[in-house]
Amino acid sequence: MNTNSTKELAIQISDLTVAYEETAVLWDIDVSVPVGTIMGIIGPNGSGKTTLIKAIMGIVEPSAGSVRVFGRPFREQRRRVGYVPQRTSVDWDFPTTVFDVVLMGTYGSLGWFRRPGPAERDAAHMALERVGMQDYLKRQISELSGGQQQRCFLARALVQEADIYLMDEPFQGVDARTEHAIVEILREMRSRGKTVIVVHHDLQTVERYFDLITMLNVRVVAQGPVAEVFTEENLRRTYGGRVELGRV
Protein backbone atom coordinates (compact mmCIF):
# COMPACT_ATOMS: atom_id res chain seq x y z
CA MET A 1 0.00 0.00 0.00
CA ASN A 2 1.29 3.48 -0.65
CA THR A 3 2.21 5.63 2.28
CA ASN A 4 -0.15 8.39 1.29
CA SER A 5 -3.20 6.24 1.89
CA THR A 6 -3.64 7.80 5.35
CA LYS A 7 -4.17 11.15 3.67
CA GLU A 8 -7.15 9.93 1.69
CA LEU A 9 -10.42 10.97 3.27
CA ALA A 10 -13.21 8.46 3.84
CA ILE A 11 -15.60 11.18 4.91
CA GLN A 12 -15.38 14.90 4.49
CA ILE A 13 -18.04 17.10 6.04
CA SER A 14 -17.91 20.77 5.13
CA ASP A 15 -19.90 23.65 6.63
CA LEU A 16 -22.70 21.32 7.63
CA THR A 17 -25.69 22.86 9.37
CA VAL A 18 -28.75 20.83 10.35
CA ALA A 19 -31.84 22.43 11.81
CA TYR A 20 -35.24 21.19 12.92
CA GLU A 21 -37.53 24.01 11.89
CA GLU A 22 -35.41 27.00 12.88
CA THR A 23 -33.47 25.41 15.73
CA ALA A 24 -29.95 24.43 14.77
CA VAL A 25 -28.90 20.99 15.97
CA LEU A 26 -25.57 21.10 14.19
CA TRP A 27 -23.99 24.41 13.37
CA ASP A 28 -21.35 24.86 10.69
CA ILE A 29 -19.58 21.55 11.17
CA ASP A 30 -16.33 20.57 9.48
CA VAL A 31 -15.15 17.02 10.08
CA SER A 32 -12.62 14.96 8.14
CA VAL A 33 -12.11 11.26 8.67
CA PRO A 34 -9.06 9.66 7.03
CA VAL A 35 -9.33 6.13 5.66
CA GLY A 36 -8.38 3.34 8.05
CA THR A 37 -9.04 5.12 11.33
CA ILE A 38 -11.44 4.67 14.23
CA MET A 39 -13.00 7.96 15.18
CA GLY A 40 -15.10 8.57 18.27
CA ILE A 41 -17.73 11.27 18.54
CA ILE A 42 -18.45 12.46 22.06
CA GLY A 43 -20.57 15.23 23.48
CA PRO A 44 -23.40 15.81 25.94
CA ASN A 45 -27.02 14.79 25.31
CA GLY A 46 -28.58 16.87 22.57
CA SER A 47 -25.21 17.86 21.17
CA GLY A 48 -26.11 16.45 17.76
CA LYS A 49 -24.07 13.23 17.72
CA THR A 50 -26.85 11.04 16.29
CA THR A 51 -27.93 13.83 13.94
CA LEU A 52 -24.39 14.05 12.59
CA ILE A 53 -24.39 10.33 11.80
CA LYS A 54 -27.81 10.59 10.18
CA ALA A 55 -26.80 13.65 8.19
CA ILE A 56 -23.85 11.73 6.72
CA MET A 57 -26.33 9.21 5.32
CA GLY A 58 -28.90 11.76 4.26
CA ILE A 59 -31.47 10.39 6.73
CA VAL A 60 -31.84 13.98 7.91
CA GLU A 61 -31.59 16.74 5.34
CA PRO A 62 -28.94 19.38 6.01
CA SER A 63 -29.91 23.03 5.84
CA ALA A 64 -26.48 23.88 4.47
CA GLY A 65 -23.13 22.34 3.73
CA SER A 66 -22.07 19.09 2.14
CA VAL A 67 -20.99 15.57 2.96
CA ARG A 68 -18.58 13.65 0.76
CA VAL A 69 -17.97 9.95 1.03
CA PHE A 70 -14.74 8.99 -0.70
CA GLY A 71 -15.03 12.29 -2.54
CA ARG A 72 -18.55 11.75 -3.82
CA PRO A 73 -22.11 12.29 -2.55
CA PHE A 74 -23.46 9.63 -0.19
CA ARG A 75 -26.19 8.62 -2.66
CA GLU A 76 -23.55 7.27 -5.02
CA GLN A 77 -21.65 5.53 -2.24
CA ARG A 78 -24.47 3.92 -0.29
CA ARG A 79 -23.07 0.41 -0.65
CA ARG A 80 -19.78 1.44 0.90
CA VAL A 81 -21.39 2.61 4.16
CA GLY A 82 -22.70 0.32 6.89
CA TYR A 83 -24.90 1.70 9.64
CA VAL A 84 -25.45 0.40 13.16
CA PRO A 85 -28.26 2.49 14.70
CA GLN A 86 -28.85 2.85 18.41
CA ARG A 87 -30.06 -0.44 19.76
CA THR A 88 -33.02 1.27 21.42
CA SER A 89 -34.21 2.86 18.18
CA VAL A 90 -36.20 -0.22 17.13
CA ASP A 91 -38.94 -2.34 18.64
CA TRP A 92 -37.32 -5.62 19.69
CA ASP A 93 -40.75 -7.25 19.99
CA PHE A 94 -40.99 -7.20 16.20
CA PRO A 95 -41.82 -10.74 15.06
CA THR A 96 -38.59 -11.76 13.41
CA THR A 97 -35.53 -13.91 14.09
CA VAL A 98 -31.87 -13.07 14.55
CA PHE A 99 -31.04 -14.57 11.18
CA ASP A 100 -33.72 -12.49 9.44
CA VAL A 101 -32.42 -9.28 10.95
CA VAL A 102 -28.89 -10.04 9.78
CA LEU A 103 -30.23 -10.95 6.35
CA MET A 104 -31.74 -7.45 6.18
CA GLY A 105 -28.17 -6.21 5.77
CA THR A 106 -28.20 -7.71 2.27
CA TYR A 107 -31.39 -5.94 1.18
CA GLY A 108 -29.53 -2.79 0.13
CA SER A 109 -27.43 -4.57 -2.49
CA LEU A 110 -30.44 -6.60 -3.64
CA GLY A 111 -32.50 -3.51 -4.39
CA TRP A 112 -36.26 -3.50 -4.87
CA PHE A 113 -38.13 -6.78 -5.43
CA ARG A 114 -35.18 -9.20 -5.49
CA ARG A 115 -35.21 -11.80 -2.72
CA PRO A 116 -32.17 -12.96 -0.76
CA GLY A 117 -30.72 -16.22 -2.13
CA PRO A 118 -28.03 -18.73 -1.03
CA ALA A 119 -25.19 -16.19 -1.41
CA GLU A 120 -26.96 -13.74 0.92
CA ARG A 121 -27.73 -16.51 3.39
CA ASP A 122 -24.10 -17.59 3.47
CA ALA A 123 -23.02 -14.01 4.08
CA ALA A 124 -25.47 -13.74 6.97
CA HIS A 125 -24.17 -16.98 8.50
CA MET A 126 -20.62 -15.73 8.29
CA ALA A 127 -21.47 -12.37 9.84
CA LEU A 128 -23.22 -14.13 12.72
CA GLU A 129 -20.15 -16.24 13.31
CA ARG A 130 -17.93 -13.19 13.38
CA VAL A 131 -19.93 -11.71 16.24
CA GLY A 132 -20.27 -15.07 18.00
CA MET A 133 -24.02 -15.35 17.53
CA GLN A 134 -24.17 -18.44 15.31
CA ASP A 135 -26.01 -20.40 18.01
CA TYR A 136 -28.84 -17.88 18.18
CA LEU A 137 -29.92 -17.60 14.57
CA LYS A 138 -33.40 -19.00 15.04
CA ARG A 139 -33.98 -17.07 18.26
CA GLN A 140 -36.71 -14.45 18.19
CA ILE A 141 -35.12 -11.05 18.70
CA SER A 142 -37.25 -10.27 21.75
CA GLU A 143 -35.45 -13.09 23.58
CA LEU A 144 -32.00 -11.53 23.29
CA SER A 145 -30.04 -9.71 25.97
CA GLY A 146 -28.90 -6.16 25.28
CA GLY A 147 -25.44 -7.32 24.29
CA GLN A 148 -26.84 -9.96 21.95
CA GLN A 149 -29.11 -7.38 20.34
CA GLN A 150 -26.11 -5.17 19.72
CA ARG A 151 -24.10 -8.02 18.20
CA CYS A 152 -27.08 -8.87 16.00
CA PHE A 153 -27.12 -5.26 14.74
CA LEU A 154 -23.38 -5.36 14.19
CA ALA A 155 -23.72 -8.56 12.15
CA ARG A 156 -26.38 -6.88 10.02
CA ALA A 157 -23.89 -4.12 9.19
CA LEU A 158 -21.00 -6.56 8.62
CA VAL A 159 -23.03 -8.38 5.97
CA GLN A 160 -22.91 -5.25 3.88
CA GLU A 161 -19.12 -5.58 3.47
CA ALA A 162 -18.87 -1.81 3.59
CA ASP A 163 -15.76 0.36 3.72
CA ILE A 164 -17.10 2.80 6.29
CA TYR A 165 -19.08 1.86 9.37
CA LEU A 166 -21.15 4.36 11.32
CA MET A 167 -22.12 3.16 14.79
CA ASP A 168 -24.43 4.94 17.17
CA GLU A 169 -23.64 4.12 20.81
CA PRO A 170 -22.68 0.46 20.19
CA PHE A 171 -21.47 0.03 23.78
CA GLN A 172 -24.62 1.38 25.42
CA GLY A 173 -25.91 -1.10 27.98
CA VAL A 174 -23.98 -4.14 26.74
CA ASP A 175 -22.09 -6.71 28.80
CA ALA A 176 -18.31 -6.81 29.02
CA ARG A 177 -18.01 -9.77 26.66
CA THR A 178 -19.95 -7.95 23.93
CA GLU A 179 -17.99 -4.74 24.45
CA HIS A 180 -14.78 -6.70 24.11
CA ALA A 181 -16.04 -8.52 20.99
CA ILE A 182 -17.07 -5.25 19.35
CA VAL A 183 -13.73 -3.60 20.07
CA GLU A 184 -11.92 -6.60 18.59
CA ILE A 185 -14.02 -6.33 15.44
CA LEU A 186 -13.37 -2.59 15.19
CA ARG A 187 -9.61 -3.16 15.37
CA GLU A 188 -9.76 -5.94 12.85
CA MET A 189 -11.72 -3.67 10.51
CA ARG A 190 -9.11 -0.95 10.87
CA SER A 191 -6.34 -3.41 10.03
CA ARG A 192 -8.19 -4.19 6.80
CA GLY A 193 -8.32 -0.52 5.91
CA LYS A 194 -11.92 0.11 6.95
CA THR A 195 -12.99 3.35 8.55
CA VAL A 196 -15.18 3.40 11.64
CA ILE A 197 -17.03 6.27 13.27
CA VAL A 198 -18.48 5.59 16.70
CA VAL A 199 -20.83 7.76 18.73
CA HIS A 200 -19.65 7.18 22.26
CA HIS A 201 -20.51 8.24 25.77
CA ASP A 202 -18.05 6.53 28.09
CA LEU A 203 -15.18 8.98 28.53
CA GLN A 204 -13.12 6.39 30.45
CA THR A 205 -12.54 4.27 27.34
CA VAL A 206 -11.95 6.99 24.75
CA GLU A 207 -8.18 6.74 24.89
CA ARG A 208 -8.18 2.97 24.56
CA TYR A 209 -10.68 2.66 21.71
CA PHE A 210 -10.15 5.55 19.31
CA ASP A 211 -7.45 7.02 17.10
CA LEU A 212 -9.29 10.25 16.47
CA ILE A 213 -11.93 12.06 18.42
CA THR A 214 -14.50 14.69 17.55
CA MET A 215 -15.85 16.61 20.51
CA LEU A 216 -19.24 17.93 19.65
CA ASN A 217 -21.69 20.35 21.17
CA VAL A 218 -23.80 21.67 18.30
CA ARG A 219 -20.51 23.01 16.99
CA VAL A 220 -17.27 21.06 16.77
CA VAL A 221 -15.39 21.96 19.94
CA ALA A 222 -12.27 20.04 19.02
CA GLN A 223 -11.14 17.27 16.72
CA GLY A 224 -7.96 15.41 16.03
CA PRO A 225 -5.81 12.60 17.42
CA VAL A 226 -7.01 11.52 20.85
CA ALA A 227 -3.61 12.14 22.43
CA GLU A 228 -3.65 15.79 21.39
CA VAL A 229 -7.26 16.75 21.64
CA PHE A 230 -8.76 14.76 24.51
CA THR A 231 -7.84 17.22 27.27
CA GLU A 232 -9.52 18.45 30.43
CA GLU A 233 -9.79 21.89 28.87
CA ASN A 234 -11.60 20.59 25.76
CA LEU A 235 -13.85 18.40 27.84
CA ARG A 236 -14.88 21.36 29.93
CA ARG A 237 -15.62 23.32 26.78
CA THR A 238 -17.66 20.42 25.38
CA TYR A 239 -19.63 19.52 28.47
CA GLY A 240 -19.79 22.98 30.02
CA GLY A 241 -17.76 22.17 33.12
CA ARG A 242 -20.08 19.39 34.22
CA VAL A 243 -17.60 16.60 33.76
CA GLU A 244 -14.50 15.33 35.51
CA LEU A 245 -12.33 12.93 33.63
CA GLY A 246 -10.91 11.46 36.80
CA ARG A 247 -7.43 11.07 35.41
CA VAL A 248 -4.28 11.60 37.50
Added chain:
Amino acid sequence: MSLIPSIILIAVTTAAACAVPGVFLVLRRMSMVAEGVSHAVFPGLVIALVILGAFRSPLLVVGPAVLGLFLVFAVQAMNRTRLFAGDAPLGVVFPALFSIGVIIVSRRFSGVPLSENTVLAGDINYAALTQLHLGATAIGPRAFYVMLVILVVNMAFTVLFFKELKLTTFDPDHASSVGFGSSRLYYLFMATVSITIVGAFEAVGAVLVVGLLVAPAASAFLLSKRLESMLLLSVLFAVLSALIGFWIAYYLDAATSGTMAMMTGVIFLLTLAFAPRRGLLSKLRIRARRRITFAEQLLVMHLIHHVDGERVTPACSRDGVRQHVRWEPKFAEKVIRQGLEHGYIMEADDGLIPTMSGRMLCSEALLYKDDVCECGIVRGGLEKHEYEQH
Protein backbone atom coordinates in the same frame (compact mmCIF):
# COMPACT_ATOMS: atom_id res chain seq x y z
CA MET B 1 -77.47 -16.10 -4.45
CA SER B 2 -79.51 -16.36 -1.30
CA LEU B 3 -79.02 -14.08 1.64
CA ILE B 4 -77.13 -16.23 4.15
CA PRO B 5 -74.25 -17.41 1.93
CA SER B 6 -74.04 -13.86 0.56
CA ILE B 7 -73.60 -12.45 4.06
CA ILE B 8 -71.00 -15.08 4.96
CA LEU B 9 -69.00 -14.40 1.80
CA ILE B 10 -68.99 -10.67 2.44
CA ALA B 11 -68.08 -11.11 6.11
CA VAL B 12 -65.18 -13.47 5.43
CA THR B 13 -63.63 -11.49 2.57
CA THR B 14 -64.01 -8.19 4.43
CA ALA B 15 -62.37 -9.57 7.56
CA ALA B 16 -59.51 -11.19 5.63
CA ALA B 17 -58.90 -8.10 3.50
CA CYS B 18 -58.60 -5.96 6.63
CA ALA B 19 -56.39 -8.43 8.48
CA VAL B 20 -53.53 -8.17 5.98
CA PRO B 21 -52.69 -4.43 6.15
CA GLY B 22 -53.67 -4.53 9.83
CA VAL B 23 -50.44 -6.41 10.57
CA PHE B 24 -48.31 -3.49 9.43
CA LEU B 25 -50.56 -0.94 11.12
CA VAL B 26 -50.09 -2.73 14.44
CA LEU B 27 -46.33 -3.15 13.98
CA ARG B 28 -45.96 0.52 13.09
CA ARG B 29 -48.08 1.46 16.11
CA MET B 30 -50.53 3.18 13.85
CA SER B 31 -53.80 1.71 15.08
CA MET B 32 -55.20 5.13 15.85
CA VAL B 33 -54.17 6.40 12.43
CA ALA B 34 -56.38 3.63 11.03
CA GLU B 35 -59.19 5.03 13.15
CA GLY B 36 -58.49 8.46 11.69
CA VAL B 37 -58.40 7.21 8.12
CA SER B 38 -61.63 5.30 8.59
CA HIS B 39 -63.38 8.57 9.46
CA ALA B 40 -61.53 10.75 7.00
CA VAL B 41 -62.53 8.62 4.00
CA PHE B 42 -66.20 9.23 4.76
CA PRO B 43 -66.55 12.73 3.24
CA GLY B 44 -64.60 11.46 0.22
CA LEU B 45 -67.13 8.70 -0.23
CA VAL B 46 -70.06 11.09 0.20
CA ILE B 47 -68.70 13.65 -2.24
CA ALA B 48 -67.94 10.91 -4.76
CA LEU B 49 -71.51 9.66 -4.37
CA VAL B 50 -72.91 13.15 -4.88
CA ILE B 51 -70.88 13.63 -8.04
CA LEU B 52 -71.29 10.16 -9.48
CA GLY B 53 -74.84 9.69 -8.24
CA ALA B 54 -75.94 6.27 -7.11
CA PHE B 55 -74.06 4.90 -10.08
CA ARG B 56 -71.71 2.31 -8.58
CA SER B 57 -68.46 2.77 -10.36
CA PRO B 58 -64.98 1.74 -9.26
CA LEU B 59 -64.21 5.47 -9.36
CA LEU B 60 -66.04 5.71 -6.04
CA VAL B 61 -62.84 4.45 -4.42
CA VAL B 62 -60.77 7.38 -5.66
CA GLY B 63 -62.38 10.15 -3.62
CA PRO B 64 -62.09 8.38 -0.26
CA ALA B 65 -58.57 7.14 -0.94
CA VAL B 66 -57.45 10.69 -1.68
CA LEU B 67 -58.93 11.91 1.59
CA GLY B 68 -57.38 9.03 3.52
CA LEU B 69 -53.96 10.00 2.21
CA PHE B 70 -54.72 13.65 2.86
CA LEU B 71 -55.29 12.79 6.52
CA VAL B 72 -52.01 10.91 6.79
CA PHE B 73 -50.20 13.76 5.10
CA ALA B 74 -51.86 16.49 7.17
CA VAL B 75 -51.14 14.70 10.43
CA GLN B 76 -47.48 14.21 9.50
CA ALA B 77 -47.15 17.85 8.50
CA MET B 78 -48.68 18.98 11.80
CA ASN B 79 -46.43 16.62 13.74
CA ARG B 80 -43.42 18.09 12.00
CA THR B 81 -44.19 21.56 13.37
CA ARG B 82 -43.70 20.08 16.87
CA LEU B 83 -46.44 22.36 18.15
CA PHE B 84 -48.56 19.47 19.37
CA ALA B 85 -47.79 16.63 21.70
CA GLY B 86 -48.72 13.03 20.91
CA ASP B 87 -51.66 12.37 18.64
CA ALA B 88 -53.42 15.72 18.98
CA PRO B 89 -53.12 16.48 15.24
CA LEU B 90 -54.95 13.23 14.49
CA GLY B 91 -57.68 14.19 16.95
CA VAL B 92 -58.10 17.55 15.27
CA VAL B 93 -58.05 16.47 11.65
CA PHE B 94 -60.19 13.36 11.45
CA PRO B 95 -63.33 14.62 13.22
CA ALA B 96 -63.14 17.78 11.09
CA LEU B 97 -63.11 15.71 7.92
CA PHE B 98 -65.75 13.31 9.22
CA SER B 99 -68.04 16.20 10.13
CA ILE B 100 -68.04 17.42 6.53
CA GLY B 101 -69.38 14.04 5.47
CA VAL B 102 -72.01 14.08 8.23
CA ILE B 103 -73.25 17.53 7.20
CA ILE B 104 -73.65 16.52 3.56
CA VAL B 105 -75.40 13.22 4.36
CA SER B 106 -77.78 14.80 6.87
CA ARG B 107 -79.12 17.27 4.32
CA ARG B 108 -82.33 15.70 3.24
CA PHE B 109 -82.01 16.00 -0.47
CA SER B 110 -78.36 15.25 -0.82
CA GLY B 111 -79.32 12.15 -2.75
CA VAL B 112 -76.70 10.08 -0.97
CA PRO B 113 -77.92 6.54 -0.41
CA LEU B 114 -76.36 6.23 3.04
CA SER B 115 -78.01 6.55 6.40
CA GLU B 116 -76.08 8.02 9.30
CA ASN B 117 -76.32 4.69 11.13
CA THR B 118 -74.83 2.76 8.25
CA VAL B 119 -71.87 5.09 8.30
CA LEU B 120 -70.86 3.99 11.78
CA ALA B 121 -71.72 0.30 11.90
CA GLY B 122 -72.40 -0.65 8.31
CA ASP B 123 -75.24 -2.82 7.12
CA ILE B 124 -74.07 -6.16 5.88
CA ASN B 125 -77.59 -7.41 5.19
CA TYR B 126 -78.26 -4.49 2.89
CA ALA B 127 -74.92 -5.08 1.20
CA ALA B 128 -75.85 -8.73 0.64
CA LEU B 129 -79.04 -7.69 -1.12
CA THR B 130 -77.21 -5.82 -3.86
CA GLN B 131 -76.43 -8.69 -6.18
CA LEU B 132 -74.18 -8.54 -9.17
CA HIS B 133 -75.70 -9.85 -12.39
CA LEU B 134 -74.04 -11.65 -15.22
CA GLY B 135 -76.60 -11.46 -17.96
CA ALA B 136 -79.79 -12.46 -16.24
CA THR B 137 -78.35 -14.56 -13.41
CA ALA B 138 -77.29 -13.17 -10.04
CA ILE B 139 -73.72 -14.26 -9.35
CA GLY B 140 -73.42 -13.06 -5.79
CA PRO B 141 -73.32 -9.84 -3.83
CA ARG B 142 -71.44 -6.91 -5.30
CA ALA B 143 -69.74 -6.19 -1.96
CA PHE B 144 -68.21 -9.68 -1.99
CA TYR B 145 -66.52 -9.05 -5.36
CA VAL B 146 -65.34 -5.64 -4.26
CA MET B 147 -63.76 -7.07 -1.10
CA LEU B 148 -62.32 -10.02 -3.03
CA VAL B 149 -60.52 -7.65 -5.37
CA ILE B 150 -59.26 -5.62 -2.39
CA LEU B 151 -58.12 -8.80 -0.64
CA VAL B 152 -56.18 -9.89 -3.70
CA VAL B 153 -54.66 -6.43 -4.08
CA ASN B 154 -53.61 -6.39 -0.43
CA MET B 155 -52.08 -9.84 -0.63
CA ALA B 156 -50.27 -9.04 -3.87
CA PHE B 157 -48.96 -5.80 -2.39
CA THR B 158 -47.70 -7.61 0.70
CA VAL B 159 -46.04 -10.41 -1.25
CA LEU B 160 -44.49 -8.06 -3.78
CA PHE B 161 -43.11 -5.63 -1.21
CA PHE B 162 -42.64 -8.12 1.62
CA LYS B 163 -38.93 -7.50 2.00
CA GLU B 164 -39.32 -3.73 1.75
CA LEU B 165 -42.30 -3.60 4.13
CA LYS B 166 -40.44 -5.68 6.67
CA LEU B 167 -37.32 -3.56 6.47
CA THR B 168 -39.04 -0.16 6.63
CA THR B 169 -41.37 -1.25 9.41
CA PHE B 170 -38.66 -2.76 11.61
CA ASP B 171 -35.99 -0.10 11.22
CA PRO B 172 -36.85 2.92 9.04
CA ASP B 173 -33.48 4.63 9.58
CA HIS B 174 -31.51 1.59 8.53
CA ALA B 175 -33.87 1.11 5.58
CA SER B 176 -33.26 4.63 4.44
CA SER B 177 -29.48 4.25 4.87
CA VAL B 178 -29.42 1.28 2.48
CA GLY B 179 -31.55 3.06 -0.08
CA PHE B 180 -35.16 2.20 0.73
CA GLY B 181 -36.59 5.65 1.27
CA SER B 182 -39.59 4.66 3.27
CA SER B 183 -41.98 7.50 2.44
CA ARG B 184 -43.00 6.38 -1.05
CA LEU B 185 -43.77 2.87 0.14
CA TYR B 186 -45.47 4.31 3.21
CA TYR B 187 -47.91 6.39 1.17
CA LEU B 188 -48.56 3.49 -1.16
CA PHE B 189 -49.31 1.33 1.86
CA MET B 190 -51.61 3.97 3.35
CA ALA B 191 -53.39 4.13 -0.01
CA THR B 192 -54.14 0.40 0.22
CA VAL B 193 -55.35 0.91 3.80
CA SER B 194 -57.67 3.70 2.66
CA ILE B 195 -59.06 1.61 -0.18
CA THR B 196 -59.57 -1.34 2.15
CA ILE B 197 -61.47 0.86 4.59
CA VAL B 198 -63.64 2.30 1.82
CA GLY B 199 -64.45 -1.18 0.58
CA ALA B 200 -65.29 -2.43 4.04
CA PHE B 201 -67.31 0.68 4.83
CA GLU B 202 -70.57 -0.57 3.42
CA ALA B 203 -70.41 -3.86 5.29
CA VAL B 204 -69.01 -2.88 8.68
CA GLY B 205 -68.92 0.91 8.90
CA ALA B 206 -66.36 3.44 10.07
CA VAL B 207 -65.99 2.34 13.67
CA LEU B 208 -66.04 -1.44 13.43
CA VAL B 209 -63.61 -1.56 10.51
CA VAL B 210 -60.92 -0.40 12.93
CA GLY B 211 -61.58 -3.50 15.03
CA LEU B 212 -61.12 -5.72 12.00
CA LEU B 213 -57.91 -3.95 11.05
CA VAL B 214 -56.33 -3.96 14.48
CA ALA B 215 -57.62 -6.77 16.69
CA PRO B 216 -56.73 -9.86 14.59
CA ALA B 217 -53.26 -8.44 13.91
CA ALA B 218 -52.77 -7.63 17.59
CA SER B 219 -53.77 -11.19 18.57
CA ALA B 220 -51.43 -12.62 15.93
CA PHE B 221 -48.62 -10.39 17.23
CA LEU B 222 -48.84 -12.03 20.64
CA LEU B 223 -48.38 -15.49 19.13
CA SER B 224 -45.91 -14.96 16.31
CA LYS B 225 -42.21 -15.43 16.09
CA ARG B 226 -42.01 -14.39 12.47
CA LEU B 227 -43.72 -11.84 10.27
CA GLU B 228 -44.97 -14.55 7.91
CA SER B 229 -46.78 -16.37 10.69
CA MET B 230 -48.19 -13.11 12.02
CA LEU B 231 -49.77 -12.44 8.62
CA LEU B 232 -51.22 -15.94 8.38
CA LEU B 233 -52.57 -15.92 11.93
CA SER B 234 -54.04 -12.47 11.48
CA VAL B 235 -56.03 -13.65 8.46
CA LEU B 236 -57.01 -16.84 10.26
CA PHE B 237 -58.31 -14.94 13.31
CA ALA B 238 -60.20 -12.51 11.07
CA VAL B 239 -61.90 -15.31 9.17
CA LEU B 240 -62.74 -17.13 12.40
CA SER B 241 -64.22 -13.94 13.83
CA ALA B 242 -66.32 -13.49 10.73
CA LEU B 243 -67.68 -17.05 10.80
CA ILE B 244 -68.36 -17.24 14.54
CA GLY B 245 -69.65 -13.67 14.47
CA PHE B 246 -72.12 -14.49 11.74
CA TRP B 247 -73.27 -17.58 13.60
CA ILE B 248 -73.89 -15.59 16.80
CA ALA B 249 -75.67 -12.84 14.89
CA TYR B 250 -77.86 -15.41 13.22
CA TYR B 251 -78.99 -16.92 16.53
CA LEU B 252 -79.33 -13.61 18.37
CA ASP B 253 -80.88 -11.92 15.36
CA ALA B 254 -78.30 -9.17 15.83
CA ALA B 255 -76.13 -7.09 13.50
CA THR B 256 -73.43 -9.26 11.92
CA SER B 257 -70.90 -6.42 11.83
CA GLY B 258 -71.24 -6.01 15.59
CA THR B 259 -70.82 -9.69 16.48
CA MET B 260 -67.90 -9.99 14.05
CA ALA B 261 -66.06 -7.09 15.64
CA MET B 262 -66.91 -8.44 19.07
CA MET B 263 -65.39 -11.81 18.18
CA THR B 264 -62.12 -10.13 17.13
CA GLY B 265 -62.09 -8.64 20.61
CA VAL B 266 -62.85 -11.96 22.29
CA ILE B 267 -60.05 -13.69 20.36
CA PHE B 268 -57.71 -10.90 21.36
CA LEU B 269 -58.59 -11.27 25.05
CA LEU B 270 -58.06 -15.03 24.85
CA THR B 271 -54.62 -14.70 23.24
CA LEU B 272 -53.71 -11.93 25.66
CA ALA B 273 -54.42 -14.28 28.53
CA PHE B 274 -53.10 -17.56 27.15
CA ALA B 275 -50.36 -16.75 24.61
CA PRO B 276 -47.42 -19.05 25.41
CA ARG B 277 -44.69 -16.47 25.83
CA ARG B 278 -46.22 -13.02 25.75
CA GLY B 279 -49.53 -13.82 27.40
CA LEU B 280 -50.38 -12.54 30.84
CA LEU B 281 -50.58 -15.98 32.45
CA SER B 282 -47.22 -17.09 31.12
CA LYS B 283 -45.69 -13.78 32.21
CA LEU B 284 -46.99 -14.43 35.72
CA ARG B 285 -45.67 -17.97 35.65
CA ILE B 286 -42.24 -16.82 34.51
CA ARG B 287 -42.10 -14.18 37.22
CA ALA B 288 -43.04 -16.72 39.89
CA ARG B 289 -40.38 -19.12 38.63
CA ARG B 290 -37.73 -16.40 38.64
CA ARG B 291 -38.65 -15.48 42.17
CA ILE B 292 -38.16 -19.06 43.32
CA THR B 293 -34.88 -19.48 41.43
CA PHE B 294 -33.56 -16.27 42.91
CA ALA B 295 -34.63 -17.41 46.37
CA GLU B 296 -32.88 -20.74 45.83
CA GLN B 297 -29.69 -18.95 44.84
CA LEU B 298 -29.96 -16.77 47.91
CA LEU B 299 -30.46 -19.84 50.09
CA VAL B 300 -27.46 -21.68 48.65
CA MET B 301 -25.31 -18.55 48.97
CA HIS B 302 -26.28 -18.30 52.58
CA LEU B 303 -25.42 -21.95 53.18
CA ILE B 304 -22.07 -21.66 51.36
CA HIS B 305 -21.08 -18.77 53.59
CA HIS B 306 -21.79 -20.66 56.74
CA VAL B 307 -20.75 -24.19 55.78
CA ASP B 308 -17.23 -22.95 55.04
CA GLY B 309 -17.19 -20.84 58.19
CA GLU B 310 -17.53 -21.73 61.82
CA ARG B 311 -21.06 -20.91 62.80
CA VAL B 312 -22.44 -23.91 60.98
CA THR B 313 -25.14 -25.40 63.05
CA PRO B 314 -27.43 -22.54 64.05
CA ALA B 315 -27.30 -20.74 60.70
CA CYS B 316 -27.85 -23.83 58.57
CA SER B 317 -30.76 -25.30 60.43
CA ARG B 318 -34.18 -24.70 58.99
CA ASP B 319 -34.93 -22.16 61.69
CA GLY B 320 -31.60 -20.45 61.13
CA VAL B 321 -32.28 -20.09 57.45
CA ARG B 322 -35.65 -18.59 58.14
CA GLN B 323 -34.16 -16.02 60.50
CA HIS B 324 -31.22 -15.08 58.34
CA VAL B 325 -32.92 -14.54 55.04
CA ARG B 326 -36.06 -12.99 56.49
CA TRP B 327 -38.67 -14.88 54.49
CA GLU B 328 -42.20 -15.65 55.49
CA PRO B 329 -42.11 -19.13 57.13
CA LYS B 330 -44.35 -20.53 54.42
CA PHE B 331 -42.20 -19.18 51.60
CA ALA B 332 -38.99 -20.36 53.33
CA GLU B 333 -40.47 -23.84 53.62
CA LYS B 334 -41.33 -23.81 49.91
CA VAL B 335 -37.86 -22.64 48.85
CA ILE B 336 -36.18 -25.30 50.99
CA ARG B 337 -38.48 -27.98 49.60
CA GLN B 338 -37.79 -26.87 46.01
CA GLY B 339 -34.07 -26.65 46.71
CA LEU B 340 -34.05 -30.21 48.02
CA GLU B 341 -36.09 -31.39 45.06
CA HIS B 342 -33.79 -29.72 42.54
CA GLY B 343 -30.77 -31.11 44.38
CA TYR B 344 -29.25 -27.71 45.12
CA ILE B 345 -29.12 -28.46 48.83
CA MET B 346 -28.96 -31.58 51.00
CA GLU B 347 -30.19 -32.45 54.44
CA ALA B 348 -27.27 -33.35 56.75
CA ASP B 349 -27.09 -34.11 60.49
CA ASP B 350 -26.28 -30.54 61.45
CA GLY B 351 -28.69 -28.81 59.08
CA LEU B 352 -28.77 -28.04 55.36
CA ILE B 353 -25.66 -28.08 53.19
CA PRO B 354 -25.15 -26.89 49.60
CA THR B 355 -24.49 -29.47 46.91
CA MET B 356 -22.21 -29.19 43.91
CA SER B 357 -25.07 -28.30 41.58
CA GLY B 358 -26.19 -25.68 44.10
CA ARG B 359 -22.74 -24.15 43.95
CA MET B 360 -22.98 -24.18 40.17
CA LEU B 361 -26.30 -22.38 40.34
CA CYS B 362 -24.71 -19.63 42.40
CA SER B 363 -21.60 -19.33 40.31
CA GLU B 364 -23.88 -18.72 37.31
CA ALA B 365 -25.34 -15.73 39.11
CA LEU B 366 -21.88 -14.55 40.11
CA LEU B 367 -20.38 -15.02 36.68
CA TYR B 368 -22.93 -12.60 35.38
CA LYS B 369 -21.94 -10.09 38.03
CA ASP B 370 -18.32 -10.69 37.14
CA ASP B 371 -19.14 -9.62 33.63
CA VAL B 372 -20.74 -6.46 34.88
CA CYS B 373 -17.67 -5.78 37.06
CA GLU B 374 -15.39 -5.79 34.08
CA CYS B 375 -17.34 -3.30 32.05
CA GLY B 376 -17.21 -0.84 34.88
CA ILE B 377 -20.82 -0.64 36.06
CA VAL B 378 -20.01 -2.27 39.36
CA ARG B 379 -16.54 -1.92 40.72
CA GLY B 380 -14.93 -3.25 43.87
CA GLY B 381 -13.68 -6.67 44.82
CA LEU B 382 -16.61 -8.05 46.75
CA GLU B 383 -18.12 -10.27 44.07
CA LYS B 384 -14.73 -11.34 42.78
CA HIS B 385 -13.60 -12.24 46.28
CA GLU B 386 -16.72 -14.25 46.89
CA TYR B 387 -16.32 -15.94 43.57
CA GLU B 388 -12.76 -16.96 44.27
CA GLN B 389 -13.85 -18.50 47.53
CA HIS B 390 -15.47 -21.40 45.77
